[in-house]
Structure formats: C-alpha cells, structure tokens
Amino acid sequence: MRFKKGISLFVFVIVCIVILIVVNVFTKSIKTRQAEKMQNENVVKVIKRDLDEETTLRGVVTSEEIPIFSPVTAKVKNVFIKENNYVKKGDLIAILDDTKIRLEIKRKEREKQSLYKDLESLYTRLGECSVYSPFEGQVLEVYVKEKDVISKGSPICKVSKTDLVYLTVAFPKWLFKNIKQGDPIEIILHEFGQEIKGYVRSKSSVFYTDENGFPAFDVEVVLKERSIPLKARAFCIFEYNGQKVRSLNDGIITAEEDVIKSPTDGVVKSIYISKFSQINKNQLIIELSDDEITEQIENKKTQIEQIEEEISEYRKELSRFVIKATLDGIVSDVNIVEGKILNEGEKLAVIWNPYNLIFESKISELELDRIKKGQKVMLQFKIPGRIGVQEIINGTVEMVGSKPLEESKDTNISFYPVKIGFKSDRIKRGMHATAQIKVLIKQNALCIPVEALREENGKYYVWVKKQKTKNITKKTEKDKIVDEYGSKESYYNDAEKREVIIGESNKRYAEILKGLKEGEEVVLPQAYEKDIK
Known part of the structure; x- marks a missing residue:
C-alpha cells in the first residue's frame, strides 16, 4: 500500500515538473515573439517616394477692389x-466737361491749316525759282546776269517765238460776219510759189477804207507750218459758199515776240541762255537761289509736326x-x-468684384520658400448654419509679399502677406477659411522617417538592421530606458550605426543622398519599452 502511494506521488511530481517545463517554454516563446514583433514594429525600410509638404494657412476673404479717381x-x-x-x-x-480742350483743338487745327497754306505757297515759290521757257524760239535779248537781285515780274529775256508766225491782211467788209476765229484759210507766198495752210486767229471789229477805196477790216492769220521765212510777203484766200475770196492786200509774215518775266523775287543763281540762242518749250532758262525758301519750308514742316503732336496730345486728353x-x-x-x-x-467711387475673390493670409519666413506665385491651393469654408459641412474651392496663389508685415517686426519671426485668388458666387467678403497648399519638394527621393536620424557634432547617423533578432535579453525595471548607443543590453543590438548625408526634408521624411540603399531597414528610436501583455 505504501509502495503504491509512493509511485503515485512520484508520478504526480514528474507530471508537475513536465507541466512547469512546458509552461516555461511556452511563456518564453510568447515573450520572444512579442519581442520580435515589438522590434519589427520599430523597423522601417528605405524606400523611394515623392517628397512633399503641406502648408496650412488661416485667413479672411476680401475681393479685388479698385478705387476710381478723377x-x-x-x-x-x-x-x-x-x-x-x-x-x-x-x-x-x-463724363466731365471738356469744352476747353475741344476749343483748343479747333484753334490748333486752324493754326495747322494756316501753316499748310504757307507751306503750299513756299513750295510754289520754290518751283518758281526754276524758270522755264513757255514756248520755243530765238532769244533776242537777255536782261539779267548772275547774282542780280530781281523782283517778281522783272523781265528776264525777249524771245522771238518761232513756233507761232502770223500775218495780217484785209478782207472786204461784206465778209465780216462769215469769217470766224479758227476758220481754215490758205496763205499764198507768191515770191516762193508756196501754198500754206493756216487758220484765223482773230479779226478786228474796226472798219476802214483801203487805199483802193474798198470798205475793209483786218484779219490775223496764223501759219500752221514752221520754217517759213520771216518778213516774206503773202496774201490769203478764204473760201465762202464755194467762192474763193482773196485778201485785199499782202501781209508780211512775222514771228511773235514775247518777254519772259520772273515769276518770283530772288537772286539769279544760274543762266542757261544767251543772245540769239535757240530755246525749246519747257527748257530751263535761269535758276534763282532757293536756300532761304528751303529753310522756310523746313521751319514750316517742323511747326506743323509740333502742332500735330499738340493736337494728338489734346485728343488723348479728351479720353480722360x-x-x-x-x-x-x-x-x-x-x-x-x-x-x-x-x-x-479726387476719389469718385470704388468698384469691387463679388466673384473674383481673394483669400488673404500670412506665412512665416520658415515656410516662405515653399510657396510660389501660380501654385494651386485648396480652400476650405465652413457653411453657415450647416454643422460639419465644408465647401472646398480651388484657388491660385496670386501674390507672395517681398516685404514682411509691420506686425511681425517686434517678434522673433517675420511673416509675409499672401493673396490667393478664387471664384465663387456663394462665398462673401469677410468670411474666414483655411488654405491647404501642397508643395512637391522632390520626386522619387530615397527617404526615411526623420525620427530615425541622430545628430552628433553636425553629422547625421542611423541604425541599420543587420538581421532579425531571435532572442531579447530580459530587462529589469532599471533598464527600461533604452540605451540608444548599444553600450548595455540594447534595443540596437542587431543593428549597425552608419553615417548618412541628407538632402531635402519635410516634417515626416528626410531624403538620403548617401549612406543607405533602397530596401535596407533602419531602426526607429524607442525611448521606453512597450508593455508586453
């Protein structure tokens, strides 16, 4: 009986020992898994991501407001x-009264017209400084020489007009009404045996009795042909009703003489004719000095330009x-x-646009480089009378001030004005809003959380995971504060300390330029051990 009791006791003890061993192993396994889980929760991979930042501004709605001044x-x-x-x-x-300006424009217009008339007269005088022969002929006399001062109407030369020769003959009085200016007539040069065509240039209305006692009147006849010998005698035959009527006498063929006169005042500059020289129609015979006239023309042109500029300015003034x-x-x-x-x-009124609204706020100097003109902005408005309801409106940064606000001069940090434009027919001036501005700092940057960085003497370090930890040393109450440098039982036992070079950053992530590779794991700091339950 005692033997049986001993065996039962021995078995009981063995069972208790086995149970204790199993419980101990199970408990350690749980603690190990919890420790590994805890460590895994504080490890992050080095990844590539877009590095951006969001800035939040508070402000009030105003509008584009432009005062109008006189x-x-x-x-x-x-x-x-x-x-x-x-x-x-x-x-x-x-509309303002512009009567004075309009009267001044009319006065200037009259002044300009007067100047144009003067200019036209000067151009006429300039043209008259070159004197041309109005007909062809032979120069009989030249009355001027170079450097002579002549007046308008002064004789220049006397010319025998070879392009117009004529003779005067008498016809019977009874033919007076039948001979008309321009009628054809025949001229007979009996000394040369020639018949020449001509026409009636004029007739006299004075009647007289010729030497033979016949009532007569004189007719001037122009010869159509040239190169007719002057001073030759000839008679004329006029045909009337099929009857040829001979002139009562002979006439002497004569060339008309004329005196060419100066069309203007001036000084003789050049002479292109001489006595007995032949001249053609429209041939230049003399030139007068035109320097003074040319100078006057330039002066008039300058005055006209000035007047036109003044008129233009007055017309621009009218628009005001x-x-x-x-x-x-x-x-x-x-x-x-x-x-x-x-x-x-003087201020007349103000115009403000109820639809082109402006959200006005301010931004600190620390965030000033993150916001630029033209950036897109999301504005959030609380709708009055509707709890928890917001209206989202897109806006655009229109202005970032280059000068700090006066109110920030006495503080340790400066603030700069910001204006964001947007359109809305529901939002009113004076309403408050929040602006969310998302700024892309860098695309596809190699990043880690900023809390993984440690700074020592101006350099940055991270703890890089080498391998998974299978066991964790039991910590006492005294060792619950983590040693970041691994000198004791440490949270960083399975990690190595490595220097890195950082680039851009935001509030959550930092760019790694050198020291880490994509996919590596870095250990986040843990100031105190988490409770394991």
Missing part, C-alpha cells in the same frame, strides 16, 4: 452710376474726360454728382 480737374457733366450698381468693364461712370469702369463689379462709396467741380486725383 484724372483731371473739371466739372461733372453726366453721371451714370449709383451706389451698389453692378457695372461691367468699360461701362460709363461719368470720359471715365469708365476698369473691371466688372459692384459700385460703392459713390462721391460724384452732376455739376460738381472735381479736382484731379
């Missing part, structure tokens, strides 16, 4: 706006008397009535 001092003639009117860009705001809206928007602060005398620069 461009001139003048009386208000017409007003086309009222308070709170909606106007479009280019709409009339007001018509005041138009410079943008679409609502009119406010109207300070203009008909009949009022406005001073130049």
Whole structure:
C-alpha cells in the first residue's frame, strides 16, 4: 500500500515538473515573439517616394477692389452710376466737361491749316525759282546776269517765238460776219510759189477804207507750218459758199515776240541762255537761289509736326474726360454728382468684384520658400448654419509679399502677406477659411522617417538592421530606458550605426543622398519599452 502511494506521488511530481517545463517554454516563446514583433514594429525600410509638404494657412476673404479717381480737374457733366450698381468693364461712370480742350483743338487745327497754306505757297515759290521757257524760239535779248537781285515780274529775256508766225491782211467788209476765229484759210507766198495752210486767229471789229477805196477790216492769220521765212510777203484766200475770196492786200509774215518775266523775287543763281540762242518749250532758262525758301519750308514742316503732336496730345486728353469702369463689379462709396467741380486725383467711387475673390493670409519666413506665385491651393469654408459641412474651392496663389508685415517686426519671426485668388458666387467678403497648399519638394527621393536620424557634432547617423533578432535579453525595471548607443543590453543590438548625408526634408521624411540603399531597414528610436501583455 505504501509502495503504491509512493509511485503515485512520484508520478504526480514528474507530471508537475513536465507541466512547469512546458509552461516555461511556452511563456518564453510568447515573450520572444512579442519581442520580435515589438522590434519589427520599430523597423522601417528605405524606400523611394515623392517628397512633399503641406502648408496650412488661416485667413479672411476680401475681393479685388479698385478705387476710381478723377484724372483731371473739371466739372461733372453726366453721371451714370449709383451706389451698389453692378457695372461691367468699360461701362460709363461719368463724363466731365471738356469744352476747353475741344476749343483748343479747333484753334490748333486752324493754326495747322494756316501753316499748310504757307507751306503750299513756299513750295510754289520754290518751283518758281526754276524758270522755264513757255514756248520755243530765238532769244533776242537777255536782261539779267548772275547774282542780280530781281523782283517778281522783272523781265528776264525777249524771245522771238518761232513756233507761232502770223500775218495780217484785209478782207472786204461784206465778209465780216462769215469769217470766224479758227476758220481754215490758205496763205499764198507768191515770191516762193508756196501754198500754206493756216487758220484765223482773230479779226478786228474796226472798219476802214483801203487805199483802193474798198470798205475793209483786218484779219490775223496764223501759219500752221514752221520754217517759213520771216518778213516774206503773202496774201490769203478764204473760201465762202464755194467762192474763193482773196485778201485785199499782202501781209508780211512775222514771228511773235514775247518777254519772259520772273515769276518770283530772288537772286539769279544760274543762266542757261544767251543772245540769239535757240530755246525749246519747257527748257530751263535761269535758276534763282532757293536756300532761304528751303529753310522756310523746313521751319514750316517742323511747326506743323509740333502742332500735330499738340493736337494728338489734346485728343488723348479728351479720353480722360470720359471715365469708365476698369473691371466688372459692384459700385460703392459713390462721391460724384452732376455739376460738381472735381479736382484731379479726387476719389469718385470704388468698384469691387463679388466673384473674383481673394483669400488673404500670412506665412512665416520658415515656410516662405515653399510657396510660389501660380501654385494651386485648396480652400476650405465652413457653411453657415450647416454643422460639419465644408465647401472646398480651388484657388491660385496670386501674390507672395517681398516685404514682411509691420506686425511681425517686434517678434522673433517675420511673416509675409499672401493673396490667393478664387471664384465663387456663394462665398462673401469677410468670411474666414483655411488654405491647404501642397508643395512637391522632390520626386522619387530615397527617404526615411526623420525620427530615425541622430545628430552628433553636425553629422547625421542611423541604425541599420543587420538581421532579425531571435532572442531579447530580459530587462529589469532599471533598464527600461533604452540605451540608444548599444553600450548595455540594447534595443540596437542587431543593428549597425552608419553615417548618412541628407538632402531635402519635410516634417515626416528626410531624403538620403548617401549612406543607405533602397530596401535596407533602419531602426526607429524607442525611448521606453512597450508593455508586453
């Protein structure tokens, strides 16, 4: 009986020992897995990702607001706006009295026309400085010489006009009504046995009795042919009703003489004719000095240009008397009535656009390089009366101030103004909003969390995982604070310390330029051990 009791006790003891061993092994296994899990949770891989950053701004909504000022001092003639009117860009705001400017333009126009008349007269005089023969012939006398000062109408030369020869003959009085100017007539040069065609140039209305006692009148006949010997005698035959009527006498063929006169005042510069020289029609015979006239012409041209510039300026000035809206928007602060005398620069009204709105905020100098003009922005507005409801509107950065705000001068950090433009027909001026600006710092950068970095003497280090830890040393209460450098029982036992060079960074990640490869694992710091349950 005692033997049986002993065996039962021995078996019981063995079973208890086995149970204790199993429990101990199981407990250690659980602790090991928990430790490995804990360590794995504090290890991250080195990966490539886009490095970006988000900046949040708080501010208030305003709008593009442009004051309108009087461009001139003048009386208000017409007003086309009222308070709170909606106007479009280019709409009339007001018209000012421009009577004085218009009168001045008319005066300048009259002055310009007078100058043009003077210029035309000078060009005429300039043309008259070159004197041309109005006909062909032979020079009989030359009355001027070079450097002579002559007046308008002074004789230049006497010319025998060889292109026009004539003779005068008498016809019976009864033929007077039948001979007309331009009628054809035959000239008989009986000394040379020639018959020449001619025409009646004129007839005299004076009747007389010739030496033979016949009533007669004189007819001047022009010869159509040239190279007729002058001073030759000839008679004429006029045909009337099939009857040929001979002149009562012979006439002497004569060349007409004429004196060419100066068309203007001047000094003889050059002479191109001499006595007995032959000249042709439109041949240059003398030139007068034109230096003074040319100078006057240039002066008149300069005066005309100045007048035209003045007129142009006055016309531009006229546009300043018509005041138009410079943008679409609502009119406010109207300070203009008909009949009022406005001073130049006086404020007339303000126009603000209810749809082209502006979110105004400020940004610190630490984030100033992260925001640029033209960046896209997401604006968040709380809708009044609707709890938890927000309206999201896209905007664009329109201005980043280059000068800090006055309010930041007495602080340790400067703030700069920021304006973000957006469009909305629901958001009103004065409403508050939050702006979210996402900035891409660098694409496809090799990154680790910033908390994995350690700085020593201006250099950066990380702990790089070598292999998975299978066992973890039991920590006492005293050793619960982690030794980051691995000098005791350490959280970093299975990692190596490595220097790295960092590049760009944001609040969460840092770019690694040198020291790590993609896929490697780095250990995140753990200041205190997590509780293992």
